Amino acid sequence: MDTPDKTQITPTSDLSKFEDSPVFKYIDSLSPIELAKSKQTDNAFSSLAFLSPSSLFPSPQISIHRESRFLVKRHHFLSPSNSKAPQRGHESNASKGASKADERSNLYDEHLGCLKNDCLSKRTSSDLLNVQPDLATEFPRTLKYDCRSPDDNIELHAEILKNTSMEVAGDERSRFQRNRDGWENRQVQERDLRKICRFQHIEKSAGCDWVAALSDVADMLTMNSSVIHENTDGQDQRAADPGTASFMSTIMQFPLDNANKLDIGESGDPSGSCKQNELAEPVTDQTQNILSTCLLDKLVVRDLGLKKDDKENCNRSNHQVSIRRRCLVFEKSPGFGLHLNSLLNITKDQSHLSKSTPSSMDSGGVPDDKRAAVTEKSSETPATFGGNEFDHNSPEKKRHVDLVEESAACKRCNCKRSKCLKLYCDCFAAGLYCIEPCACQDCFNKSIHENVVLETRRQIESRNPLAFAPKVVRNTDGVLESLGETNKTPASARHKRGCNCKRSSCLKKYCECFQAGVGCSLSCRCEGCKNSFGRKDGGYDSESDGDNLEACERNVSEKNSDIVISKGQENPHLSVLSPDISRRPFAYTGKLATFFPHSLKSSLQLCPTQEQGSSDSSSCQPKFDSNLHGIPENGTPELAKHKGLTLVLKPSSPNCKRVSSAPKHPCTSSSPAWRSRKLILRSIPSFPSLAPP
DNA sequence: GAGTTTGAAACT
C-alpha cells in the first residue's frame, strides 16, 4: 500500500483549527449515534475506495458533506409541513434526539450571539433560509472542496479555513464571517430540523424510513451534493461526474418520488406496493449503472422482492422489509449484523416473536430497545409497514404474520452443551439470538447475555475472522466485469472451505456443500463425492441423478433465494421472507465483508438457480453443473487466474478448514485463510468506485 | 421420539 503523501496530511494544525471550529465542536457534541455512524461510513469508504489518508480526517469530511448534502436535500425535507418540526419537537417531545438537538441549537445560538432573536431557535428553517438565501449557497461553495477526493482536498480545505480565519481575525468581522456564523447557526438548526423531520417521517410513515437510509447513502457519497450544487451554479465543474451527479439526483429524488407513491399506495390502492416496485424501475440509463453498483443492494433486493412478490402476489411486507433491511447496510455497517433478527424485530410486536439480534454488538452492547436509529426505525410502529398501516384482519397482514412466524420458527437450535455460544449452534453461527422455539439448554445466546455473546463472538472471530462469514460464496463474473471483461460464464458457487465428507458421499445434508446447494470443488476433502450439485472432480454423477435429483431439487428450492448461504441459513421460509442477499452481509461481521455489501452483486446477477426458485431448480442443475466445468479445476477463482496467481492448495488436510488470520503471501499460501480471503477479494471490485474519474 | 450417523467445530 502506498505510503500516504505527507503533503496531504501535514496541515494538522489547520485541521485541528478546523476541528476546533464551533461547528465541529457542536457536531461532535451531537448524538453519538450520528457521530459513530458518520465515522463508520467514512471509514468504510476510506478503506474501500480511497485508500488514502483521508480516513485520518473523518470528522471534517463527514460534517461538511452532511451539511452540504442537506442543502441539496432541504427542499425535500423542509416542506412547509415539515418545517413545523421544531415546534412539534418542543411540544410533543416526540423525539428525544430532536428536542435534544433543539436545545443544543438554542445553546449554540446563544453562544455565538449571532442570532439575536430569542425566538429564532424556533423559527422554521424555511424562514431562516428566506432571510439570507444566498448564505445557503455561499458557504457550501467553499465546502465543495471538501467533498472531492480526499486526496487533494485537504490542503484546499486548510487553505479555505486559513482564509476564513484571516477574515475573522480582522478588526471587524467581515460580512462573510457574519454570514458564516449565521449560516452555521442555520445549518445547525437545519440539521436539527432534519433529524426531527426524519423522526417525524419515520413516525408518520414507515415507508419513508428508507428515505433516511438513502440519505445516508448520500452521506457516504461525500462529494456529490456539492457537486450538484456546483452544477447549479454553473461554476467549477471539475468534480462534476455526470454519472455521479445523476446518481445523486436520483437518490435525492428517489425518496420523494417513492414517498409520494407510497402515499398513493396508502390512499387505498391495494397494489400500491407493486406500483412502488414498478415505479422504481425506470431509472435513467446513466444512473442505472451507478445504481447497479452503488445502490445495487437495494435494487437487487427490490428485484428479489419483486420476484417474491410475484410469487406472493405482491406481498407488500415482504418487499418492503427487504428494502428496509437493505437500507440498514448503509446505516449500520460495518458491524455486527442487522440481519434476520432485525427483520424479526420489525415485526416482533406484531407476531409476538421474541427473536432478537446481536445487531448492536459493535456499538457497544446497546440493548435491543435502545439501538441506533436504524433499529428504532425498524422496530417502531410495528403495525406499520412501508407507511401502510396494516389492517390486522386483512389477508395481507395475516400472510405477513404467517411468514414471519414461519421464519421465526425455522431457525432454532437444540444445543445442550455448547450454551449456544459456539458455532455448533446454528443460531449463534447465524448471528441470531436463540428464541423460544429453540430447545437449547443453558442458553447464553440471548440478548440479556449480550456481553457474553459479544465476547464469545469476538474470540471466535479472533481465532477465525471468517467464522461468521458466509460459508458459501457464489463466484460470478461480477468481478470480471469490473475488470473490464464481460465473461458470460454462468454462476458458480463454492463452499469456501470445502467439505470433508467421508461417508455421506456429499449427498446428504451432512455435507455443507450439498446443504448449501453447491457443488463440491477441489477445495473439498470429501471422499467418494457424488454431490449432485457438482462433484469435486468437476464431473456430474449421472447415476445419482435419479436418486438425488429430487433431493437436489428440494434442496435448491429450499434455498431459492440464498445467494450467499451459510450454515443454518437455508431455511426456505427465511429465504422467502428475507433473501439472503440482504441478510448475509449483515450477518457476517467480519471486517471485510461488512464493507462490501456489493459483493453480492455478482452473486445476484448470475444465480439463476437460486432466483428461479424451485420450479427451475431441476433444470438449472445442469446449468449449474456446467458452470462447474467453467471453474478452474482446482477451484481457483477466476480472479486468481486473471491476476496470474497460482494457488497451491492442499485439500487433503482436514485442518484446512481452519482459517488463520495471519496473512500469507497469496501465491504461496495454501491456507484456507487465503482461500477464503480470495473469495472476498474478488468481490471488492464490485464496489463502486467513489473516487472521481 | 429415541437412537444413530455424520461431519464441522473445537480442542490437544
Added chain:
DNA sequence: CAGTTTCAAACTC
C-alpha cells in the same frame, strides 16, 4: 499441523 474429542444437526427406525 495432525489427531482426537465434542457437538449438534441430519437421518433412520
